[in-house]
Amino acid sequence: MTATVKAAYDRARDEGRAALVGYLPAGFPSVDGAIDAAKAMVDAGCDVIEVGLPYSDPLMDGPTIQDAVHRALTGGARVADVFRTVEAVAATGAATLVMTYWNPVDRYGVDAFARDLASAGGAGLITPDLTPEEAGPWLAASDAHGLDRVFLVALSSTDERIDAITQVSRGFVYAASLMGVTGARSAVDTGAPRLVERTRAIIDKNGRDLPVGLGLGVSDGAQAAEVAGFADGVIVGSAFIRRLLDAPDARAGVEGVRALAAELAAGVRAGRA
Amino acid sequence: MTIHSERGSAVPADDAAAVPDAAGRFGIFGGRFAPEALMAALDELTTEFQAALRDPVFTAELNELLATYAGRPSLVTEARRFGAEAGGARVLLKREDLNHTGSHKINNVLGQALLARRMGKTRLIAETGAGQHGVATATAAALLGLRCTVFMGEVDTERQALNVARMRMLGAEVVPVKTGSRTLKDAVNEAFRDWVATVEDTHYCVGSTMGPHPFPLMVREFHRVIGVEARAQVLELTGRLPDAVLACVGGGSNSIGAFHAFIPDESVRLIGFEAAGDGVETGRHAATVTGGSVGVIHGMRTYLLQDEEGQTIESHSISAGLDYPGVGPEHSWLHDTGRAEYRPITDAQAMEAFALLCRTEGIIPAIESAHALAGALQVGRELGPDAVLLVCLSGRGDKDMHTAAAYFGLMPEDDAR
Numbered sequence: 001m002t003a004t005v006k007a008a009y010d011r012a013r014d015e016g017r018a019a020l021v022g023y024l025p026a027g028f029p030s031v032d033g034a035i036d037a038a039k040a041m042v043d044a045g046c047d048v049i050e051v052g053l054p055y056s057d058p059l060m061d062g063p064t065i066q067d068a069v070h071r072a073l074t075g076g077a078r079v080a081d082v083f084r085t086v087e088a089v090a091a092t093g094a095a096t097l098v099m100t101y102w103n104p105v106d107r108y109g110v111d112a113f114a115r116d117l118a119s120a121g122g123a124g125l126i127t128p129d130l131t132p133e134e135a136g137p138w139l140a141a142s143d144a145h146g147l148d149r150v151f152l153v154a155l156s157s158t159d160e161r162i163d164a165i166t167q168v169s170r171g172f173v174y175a176a177s178l179m180g181v182t183g184a185r186s187a188v189d190t191g192a193p194r195l196v197e198r199t200r201a202i203i204d205k206n207g208r209d210l211p212v213g214l215g216l217g218v219s220d221g222a223q224a225a226e227v228a229g230f231a232d233g234v235i236v237g238s239a240f241i242r243r244l245l246d247a248p249d250a251r252a253g254v255e256g257v258r259a260l261a262a263e264l265a266a267g268v269r270a271g272r273a
Numbered sequence: 274m275t276i277h278s279e280r281g282s283a284v285p286a287d288d289a290a291a292v293p294d295a296a297g298r299f300g301i302f303g304g305r306f307a308p309e310a311l312m313a314a315l316d317e318l319t320t321e322f323q324a325a326l327r328d329p330v331f332t333a334e335l336n337e338l339l340a341t342y343a344g345r346p347s348l349v350t351e352a353r354r355f356g357a358e359a360g361g362a363r364v365l366l367k368r369e370d371l372n373h374t375g376s377h378k379i380n381n382v383l384g385q386a387l388l389a390r391r392m393g394k395t396r397l398i399a400e401t402g403a404g405q406h407g408v409a410t411a412t413a414a415a416l417l418g419l420r421c422t423v424f425m426g427e428v429d430t431e432r433q434a435l436n437v438a439r440m441r442m443l444g445a446e447v448v449p450v451k452t453g454s455r456t457l458k459d460a461v462n463e464a465f466r467d468w469v470a471t472v473e474d475t476h477y478c479v480g481s482t483m484g485p486h487p488f489p490l491m492v493r494e495f496h497r498v499i500g501v502e503a504r505a506q507v508l509e510l511t512g513r514l515p516d517a518v519l520a521c522v523g524g525g526s527n528s529i530g531a532f533h534a535f536i537p538d539e540s541v542r543l544i545g546f547e548a549a550g551d552g553v554e555t556g557r558h559a560a561t562v563t564g565g566s567v568g569v570i571h572g573m574r575t576y577l578l579q580d581e582e583g584q585t586i587e588s589h590s591i592s593a594g595l596d597y598p599g600v601g602p603e604h605s606w607l608h609d610t611g612r613a614e615y616r617p618i619t620d621a622q623a624m625e626a627f628a629l630l631c632r633t634e635g636i637i638p639a640i641e642s643a644h645a646l647a648g649a650l651q652v653g654r655e656l657g658p659d660a661v662l663l664v665c666l667s668g669r670g671d672k673d674m675h676t677a678a679a680y681f682g683l684m685p686e687d688d689a690r
Binding site: 055056057058059060061062066070073078079102103104105106107108128129130131133134151152153154155156157158161165176178179180181 | 296304305306307308309310311312313314452453458459461462465466469470471472473568569570571572579581582583584585
């Protein structure tokens with residue numbers, strides 16, 4: 001039985017903490033290396049894993065993720081490797097999403113992609129360059145295959161847009177904490193709590209039960225604690241990749257990732273203390 | 274909603290605006306595949322653009338700049354000696370190369386820069402391939418007192434070094450992009466990355482009829498003047514419409530500008546010439562419509578060069594301005610509806626036409642435009658001496674002298690060989 005994102009968020013809420021969501025691209029530093037790193041992230045306390053689908057033109061990503069994705073593609077990463085990674089990570093019991101730019105899904109065939117993701121045990125998709133306006137085929141395919149669909153809200157989103165986005169989101173809604181691309185930042189944008197508050201108010205008004213995860217820029221335990229103070233989930237990506245990039249070898253990389261996940265897991269527990 | 278009414282609009286405003294629809298779709302093409310962070314800005318841009326076009330103060334200022342600064346209307350020159358090589362057809366060149374900054378790009382840039390100022394933006398960013406759009410943007414920024422950053426693939430900064438210097442001379446910051454193929458598509462990625470972080474005070478002055486809605490519509494409307502003028506000029510010169518309108522297609526801005534006023538004229542063939550590089554069959558090309566498939570890139574659904582997993586395939590062309598793996602969505606639509614045809618022109622064919630125009634007419638074209646000239650040689654030979662061909666000469670070739678000199682062996686050190 002596929003673990004659901006909603007169950008992961010519910011468990012965190014019951015424990016009086018925020019959920020911890022960790023991102024890694026498939027195929028980086030290798031297909032098996034990414035699987036090892038993701039398993040370490042789950043071991044050390046990540047509730048949800050986002051497996052990135054490496055794409056040639058990642059226009060929402062900063063230099064760290066660009067670098068990792070470039071290496072994954074140069075290393076020959078394929079969509080089949082993404083599904084294999086999802087299968088291995090989902091087998092740990094962690095809810096596993098795929099984060100992908102739209103063209104690889106469009107090319108694969110939206111329904112076929114949804115079918116194969118579901119059969120690999122994947123929980124759904126996060127779509128950084130797909131908004132509800134263009135999402136018709138994905139809404140249908142995700143319904144047909146019982147998958148979550150995580151859309152983004154941004155600091156610049158109007159209330160009308162947040163309403164439309166949260167109405168079609170399932171699993172959680174991804175609040176982008178700052179105006180910019182992915183990558184570690186030294187401080188959480190001051191607009192982030194307000195965005196989460198606005199998003200929650202609209203979700204409540206519509207009588208829906210949808211957690212709000214906050215990502216972009218979070219890199220350490222202290223920031224995770226700060227974000228956990230106002231969001232339902234804390235999303236971390238580039239900081240994990242940084243550990244892998246900076247490690248002298250694969251084993252040290254996995255241990256670095258494990259240590260960061262533990263620090264962040266402590267952070268999401270400290271945030272509401 | 275035509276802006277350039279003083280020379281007479283070719284088509285009723287309502288027909289011209291039949292596509293795109295309100296969501297920016299040309300049939301299945303176009304749309305808006307963009308990060309949520311940019312959606313508010315794209316909505317604002319759509320609203321402001323439409324308001325500006327209805328504002329007589331805005332259109333008067335734009336038309337004034339086009340006339341007194343850019344040098345519009347641009348001439349139509351009959352290329353008799355070149356036409357003799359093109360099956361004896363009458364070849365009429367729409368001289369966008371004579372515009373200020375040396376290409377058609379200034380039409381769009383003046384429109385977008387005025388719009389940016391109207392929206393209270395203080396900074397322009399742009400991507401550039403050959404540097405023509407970057408130079409035009411840097412020029413408009415200087416004229417209107419806006420800050421300017423231009424993203425240019427590192428490969429292109431090398432093959433178009435003179436344009437890098439021109440942009441810097443005009444006060445722009447030029448950022449060489451070192452990711453991916455280090456050409457135009459990567460410059461577009463980097464411009465989007467900048468814009469998502471700076472959208473409050475920055476306008477992304479997109480240089481072709483590409484990107485998320487409203488860019489393909491807006492850029493078309495600002496370039497539409499090319500075809501509107503040319504249609505009247507050809508009628509005046511020949512007493513009839515041309516048999517075909519020919520233009521090169523990279524992203525597709527000069528071609529959509531040249532084509533658009535002729536779309537209702539069913540007797541006029543619209544032919545776009547794509548960069549075939551070493552030949553479409555070699556895989557080293559930029560002929561998106563000819564050799565690509567439908568997908569999503571840079572915010573739009575369109576034909577693009579991609580592999581079976583949806584990864585972008587790097588394009589190749591001797592011409593930096595055509596070296597792009599996507600194409601504007603309206604061209605994809607014109608292709609699928611059959612209203613326009615698209616043909617590949619190799620580097621070698623383009624360079625042959627480049628040399629021929631130099632020696633028969635005393636006009637050095639941009640290598641981009643030389644693809645359309647090579648097309649004129651083909652189409653002229655097909656249609657024969659009774660044909661009238663309108664060719665959009667989109668830019669001048671000064672910037673390409675380094676490439677041409679190397680290609681033809683024209684430098685003093687080549688004399689020894």
